Amino acid sequence: MLRVFQNDLFEEKHFVVTLELVPGREHLGRAVDAVMGISRDAFADGRVSAVSITDNPGGNPSLSPDVIGHDIFDLGMDVIVHFTCRDMNRVGMESRALQLARMGMKNILALNGDYSGQGFGGQGAPVFDLDSVQLQIMLGLLSERLQAAGDPDSFFAGCAVSPFKRTEAECFAQYAKLCRKVAAGAQFIITQLGYDARKFHELIRIMRHLCIPVPVLGSVYLLNPRVAAIMHSGKVPGAVVTDALLARIQKEWRDKKDGRRLAIERAARLAAVLKGLGYKGIHIGGIHGRYDTVGRILDRLARIEDQWESFLDDFDFPQPEGFYAFSEEVDDSSAGPGFCVGPPRVHQQERLLYGALSRAHDLFFSHDHPLAPWFRRLAAHLDGHLGRKLLTDLVEDPAKQFILDCRKCGDCAIQHVAFICPESQCPKHIRNGACGGSLNGRCEVHPERYCIWFRAYKRLSGVGRIQEMVRGCVPPRMWELNQTSSWLNFHLGRDHQSVSNEIAMRCRAGSCRL
Ligand code: SF4
Incomplete structure (x- = not known):
């Protein structure tokens, strides 16, 4: 099995790049060709540690990440399989995990998953027999079984977190669950998508405060006006695009060529900010069709990464009355997060x-x-x-x-x-x-x-x-x-x-x- 992603994550100086790809609904054709082509080019480029494949995103059926992931794996490219709790009960999930182990694909992003969407004949039944914390524990116990059966390689399972919630209660709930996921065995973390550097920093500070020594990758997305509008409307669970950011993107894309150039620049600058803040790497999404955009983002990142502090203002898109766990003025690394500091507002x-x-x-x-x-x-x-x-x-x-x-x-x-x-x-x-x-x-x-x-x-x-x-x-x-x-x-x-x-x-x- 490949261990590129895991090895890169734990190599001290390595800034890890992963690439999230979305397989289409068909088993062959344009979408499959695009995913395979991007993966092939990513492997040839050599700067991407792993390709991650989504698991029925939006709850709608698509080609299984296990199958297309295995094809990518055969190219020599390491793969992270997204594994949600939505479509199978614990019996099916254990069976799927064993299947992945058999295929040698043990990098898993354990997620609750979006709610059920539309499949054959209408909306699918939402299963959610386990949640993502329980899934982490299941994978940990299965790893012990694999090793007892003579397989030296365990599952390498990670989790997601959103630092971009607007309210104090949701922020606390996210970090509380992160604590549970890490206690349950999560070995890497990938953030949801947002454009607020202060929130990105908050996650790093909270993890330091909690002594969570798990590597974290920040999400970087190549935004165009169509996707930005969908995210702005709240239709992509967890992704945050504010009014101000949407307006800026719409303005930038009045000229398509300019819009594309500025989207690449924004992605490279966000990557630089994340590296500067102490993130272990970036998780790039929004790449469709061709790999060359990723190459351009990474080339640009290499040129500008030292200037990351000057880009912080580019990612100043707070939500109205948004909560922050740390005061902006004081950057005292010993100070804890400020939850429950005001009077409780309970009905x-x-x-x-x-x-x-x-x-x-x-x-x-x-x-x-x-x-x-x-x-x-x-x-x-x-x-x-x-x-x-x-x-x-x-x-x-x-x-x-x-x-x-x-x-x-x-x-x-x-x-x-x-x-x-x-x-x-x-x-x-x-x-x-x-x-x-x-x-x-x-x-x-x-x-x-x-x-x-x-x-x-x-x-x-x-x-x-x-x-x-x-x-x-x-x-x-x-x-x-x-x-x-x-x-x-x-x-x-x-x-x-x-x-x-x-x-x-x-x-x-x-x-x-x-
Ligand atoms: S109230 Fe308690 S027993 Fe009843 S369904 Fe909810 S969790 Fe189960």
């Missing part, structure tokens, strides 16, 4: 609901409470057919349905999300933190709702407990408990809080303080 109703649920949970659902043995005996007594039916039909289901819109998953996780149900309130059912798709606090899939992690931060910051979003991680939902009583499952030690297996152990270990 009275949210505060009351959180307080009531929290107190009820501490009383009824804590194995350490003095009444816990009594509840255990009561649960054992009710655990027959009739008792279960009476409990669920008359008490548990109506109460949880009314308060939480409970879906009866049987393995309750509300305590990990500030007493919000991740099954009914999060379309991706994420138990470990926000995906990258929220926009101004709103859910990627249902913009009429707030993201549950945005709401969780508000609730927890109001009571000084935001560290709960960082602590340990939450194991995968136990599907064998579906449609059973989560109350009985808790007290009788059947749910994820009591089980003792490798996943649970890894989740209980490791966390960082934000």
